[in-house]
Amino acid sequence: MPSYRELLQQVKSEIDELDVTQARGVLDAPDRPLVVDVREPDEWTEGRIPGAIHIPRGNLESRIEQAAPDRAQPILLYCAAGNRSAFAAKSLEELGYENVTSLAGGYTDWKRSGLPTELPRTLDGEKRQRYSRHVLIPEVGEEGQLKLLDSRVLLLGAGGLGSPAALYLAAAGVGRLGIVDDDRVDASNLQRQVMHSTGRLGDWKAESAKRTLEELNPDVEVVPYIERLTSENVERILADGWDVIVDGADNFPTRYLINDAAVWHDIPLVHGSIYRFEGQATVFKPGAGPCYRCLFPQPPPPELAPSCAEGGVLGVLPGIVGSLQASEALKLCLGIGEPLVGRLLLFDALATEFSEVKLRRDPACPVCGDSPTITEYVDYVEFCSGRPARA
């Protein structure tokens, strides 16, 4: 039976080690390895090598495939002194990883040599508890939750679609929510606009939304814009900085306006619309798929375009479509999954049926096409009443 010392020596003779100077060189090179800190959580929270990910030694075998699906991916492991990482390197080689090294001397030597370290950002105890069901999902985790807390989502409309979308985004801990709405809460809204309530009748919807959302989650900053989106204010509102826009507008001028702005500012736009029992959702992601004008080059003439006020809507329908929009927005903030880019999802509540049609970018699109003809905001009121566009 070998002693621990003998086993360690044997393992070290079978793996590749780098000292801190060599490691520094490798990390500055273009083909930088994945740096994995295999220490315990309390060691990790006291400082790490910049850019490292954390997989404690005890979870290494079960979690490494998710972090490094490609067995040829170069990996540099480190612990405090280079012993646990030596055993870890041996395990990864047994798992088939071809290019694994261990940092000799570990984090202790790294720090003692005056090389850069950083304090990892972590959720405090309260946030860890609030978002625990997110943190438990491997695709989100603590890093993902921190990303959401840093994310900024702009919602157009605090109505049927905006209500569920904003509630779920706030609950999820999206750090900043902008709400653009120039309307007041009316009794006829309450059948579906679940962000508002009877006691708020007559209040600005954007203000009512702020109260509801900040009460739901004080981690979220809500920025109300009590105004209608126009070509005059769109640049000012976008200048506040948004990662994703959720479009729950109720009219064509706003939808074309925000589409053009989103293309020019390169911001993904999560689209949703509803009518009676049916809804649609898609994601317009500049550069990755079509925009709203590729889908509908022109709005319908007013007599052919009924709004909810004229056509009615099943109260729960915006709940379903707005929640889909929230889900897409969260995926975009986190950079995970397959967003609804190039696909239009259709939902029919009466038949309880989802279907999908393909959307393609139109190379002749006047805004996102190869030779755009619209390069500044159009006067959308004229445009939509059928008079010539001022492009």
Added chain:
Amino acid sequence: MSVVRIPPQLRGEVGGAREVPAEGDTVRDLLDDLMDRFPALRPQLVEDDEIAPFVNVYVEGEDVRTLDGLDTSVDQGSTVILLPAMAGGI
């Protein structure tokens, strides 16, 4: 025979039906068959002998504008979806 899905905005023009059968080997023939029986659909679907710019027509999930437009062929038993732009979010 194919099945045309009628969007809620246009159901008044076809007596309330969610789906209507129609005949035609191309989108043009199929829409003509449909609009002959339901003339009120014509201004909602066609403009200057083209598909109106505020409506999309999908055959088996593909936008016919990205295929051959009105000349796109339609196989027997296909599902055709008519989709006008819809603004509501309130």
